[in-house]
Amino acid sequence: MTPDEVLTHFRETDALLEGHFLLSSGLHSDRYLQCAKVLMHPERAASLCAALAAKVKDGLGEDSVDYVVAPAMGGVIVGYEMARQLGVPGMFTERVNGVFEFRRGFELPKGARVIMSEDIVTTGKSSIECIKVINAAGGNVVGATCLIDRSNGTADVGVPLFSLMQLEVKTYDPDNLPTHLQGTEAIKPGSRNLK
Known part of the structure; x- marks a missing residue:
């Protein structure tokens, strides 16, 4: 699938805002x-x-993954579908008091080869947090995935990151907004609460 085909999915569903x-x-x-x-x-x-x-199989090998783990909320659907496509079980971490953890009886066998699967990576912060939980539970994170790498390849999550495309979407510090954003109200469309 080409980057243009990926963006077509986003455009046709009004998902590129x-x-x-x-x-x-x-x-x-x-x-x-x-x-x-x-x-x-x-x-x-x-x-x-x-x-x-297919990118994961090409990059890591045909039978290189035992589990897929995704961070809730944004990664749950992608994680489920990645697990289905790879033919392995899938599970997710979720935030409790602001910190990711496994709940709902989810457990990883020691040494299980895991792909951490996310929808979008921007800074990689959520991915890194999820990977730490997987490692602490005894999993061996062999790679990470996202549909779109918004960092344009600059996010380092500590393992190989597979994406359908890299995209440069500029981000700005709240104290250094460009003129066209100054004085406009920011919408918070993501799933994580800010402290």
């Missing part, structure tokens, strides 16, 4: 990718994740 957005990292942006709008269509989710699973 323009405006003033407050990201979960605390940074601001004038563009936002709302993966939930794309993933609400099962056929699109299957198509995107099939292409991403």
Whole structure:
């Protein structure tokens, strides 16, 4: 799947938004990718994740993954579909008092080869937090995935990161907003509460 084909999925579902957005990292942006709008269509989710699973198999090997783990909330649908495409069990971490942990009886066998699967990576902060939980539970994170790497390849999550495309979407410090965002209200479309 080409980057243009990936963006077509986002455009056709009105998931590529323009405006003033407050990201979960605390940074601001004038563009936002709302993966939930794309993933609400099962056929699109299957198509995107099939292409991403193929990249994982090409990069790590055909039988290189035992489990897929995703951070809730944004990664849950992608994680489920990646697990289905790779033919392995999938589970997710969720925040309790602001910190990711496994709940709902989810456990990893010691040494299980795990792919951490996310919808969008911007700074990599949520991915890194999720990877730490997987490692602490005895898993061996062999790679990470995201539909779109918004960092344009600059985010380092500590393991190979596979994405369908890299995209440069500028982000801004709240104290250094460009003129076109100054004086406009920021919308917070993400799933993480800021403290």
